[in-house]
Amino acid sequence: MSVKVMIPTPLRVYAGKRDSAEFSAATVGEALGGLTSQFADLKKHLYTEDGKLRAFVNVYLNDEDIRYLKQENTPTKDGDTISIIPSIAGGSF
Amino acid sequence: MSEALEIRISAELAEKIRAHGVETYPYECCGALLGTDDDRLAFDPEAPRKTFREVLGLFPLVNRRDDSPRNRFAVTSEDVREAEKAARAQGLDVIGWYHSHPDHPARPSDFDRDHAWPWYSYLIVSVHTGIPKDMTSWRLKDDRSGYFEEKISPLRVRTAN
Numbered sequence: 001m002s003v004k005v006m007i008p009t010p011l012r013v014y015a016g017k018r019d020s021a022e023f024s025a026a027t028v029g030e031a032l033g034g035l036t037s038q039f040a041d042l043k044k045h046l047y048t049e050d051g052k053l054r055a056f057v058n059v060y061l062n063d064e065d066i067r068y069l070k071q072e073n074t075p076t077k078d079g080d081t082i083s084i085i086p087s088i089a090g091g092s093f
Numbered sequence: 094m095s096e097a098l099e100i101r102i103s104a105e106l107a108e109k110i111r112a113h114g115v116e117t118y119p120y121e122c123c124g125a126l127l128g129t130d131d132d133r134l135a136f137d138p139e140a141p142r143k144t145f146r147e148v149l150g151l152f153p154l155v156n157r158r159d160d161s162p163r164n165r166f167a168v169t170s171e172d173v174r175e176a177e178k179a180a181r182a183q184g185l186d187v188i189g190w191y192h193s194h195p196d197h198p199a200r201p202s203d204f205d206r207d208h209a210w211p212w213y214s215y216l217i218v219s220v221h222t223g224i225p226k227d228m229t230s231w232r233l234k235d236d237r238s239g240y241f242e243e244k245i246s247p248l249r250v251r252t253a254n
Contacts, residue, residue, distance in 0.1 A: 008210075009186060009187075009212065010210040010211060010212035010213050011210065011211075011212075013211075013212065041235075044236075044237060045210055045211065045237070055208075056208045058170040060170075065170070085170040085173050085174060086170065086173060086210060087167065087168055087169050087170045087172075087173060088123070088166075088167070088168035088172075088173060088190050088208070089158075089165070089166065089167045089168070089204075089208040090121075090123075090165070090166055090190075090192050090201070090202070090204060090205040090208055090209070090215070091121065091161075091164045091165035091166060091202055091204045091205065092121070092163075092164045092194035092195065092196075092197035092202060093164050093197055093202050093204075
C-alpha cells in the first residue's frame with residue numbers, strides 16, 4: 001500500500017532535494033515515521049523532543065486535516081497523498 | 094551575521110511592509126514574501142555559502158491572533174496554502190514571511206524560534222510608537238538553536254530596454 005508524502009520546500013534540503021517520497025503505510029503516522037526514518041534530519045522540524053508533532057505543523061491526508069480525522073492513527077489507502085503545511089506564527093516577546 | 098546570506102528587496106516592497114506595520118500598529122502585521130531563490134536547495138545550514146534570494150511580491154495576511162495581537166501573530170495553514178497558490182500563479186515561491194514587532198526591537202523572539210522552519214526568511218520590522226524603524230531578516234539554524242541574520246540589500250527594478 002503506497003502513500004505519497006509531499007515534502008514542503010523548506011524541508012527538501014533534508015530529503016535529498018526531493019519534493020515527495022512514497023512509503024508503504026497503513027496509517028498517516030506510519031507514513032510520517034517512514035519519512036523521518038529515511039530522512040532523519042527532517043524529524044526535529046516536524047516533531048518536538050518528546051515525539052509530538054509540533055503545534056505549527058499541520059498534516060493533511062488528501063485535503064483533510066488529520067486533526068479532524070484520527071490524527072496520526074488515521075488509516076491510509078493506496079494512492080493517498082499526505083501534505084505537510086506549516087502555520088506561521090511568531091511574536092515580539 | 095552570516096555574510097553568506099542575502100535577501101534583496103526593492104525600496105517599494107520594503108516600504109509596503111513598513112506601511113503594513115504602521116497600519117496594524119499597535120498590533121502585529123504579517124504576510125508572505127514571494128520571490129525566487131538563486132538555488133533553493135543549495136543552502137547548507139551547517140555552512141551557508143554565498144546565496145541570495147529576491148523578494149518580488151508580497152501577500153499580506155490577516156493576523157489570526159485576536160487574543161494577543163500586540164505581541165503575537167498567526168497565519169493558518171489555509172492562509173499558507175493561499176500564499177503558496179498566489180506565489181505559483183506568479184511563477185514564484187513563498188520564500189519567507191514578514192511580521193512587525195510593535196514597540197520591540199526587530200529581533201526574533203524565543204516564540205518566533207519555536208514556530209519556525211529553516212530555509213524560510215523571516216523578515217521583521219520594528220514599529221515604535223507607530224513609526225517604522227529597523228528592518229531585519231533571519232533564517233533559522235538547522236539545529237533550531239538560533240538564527241543566522243541575513244543581509245537585506247536593495248533590489249533595483251529591472252527595466253526592459
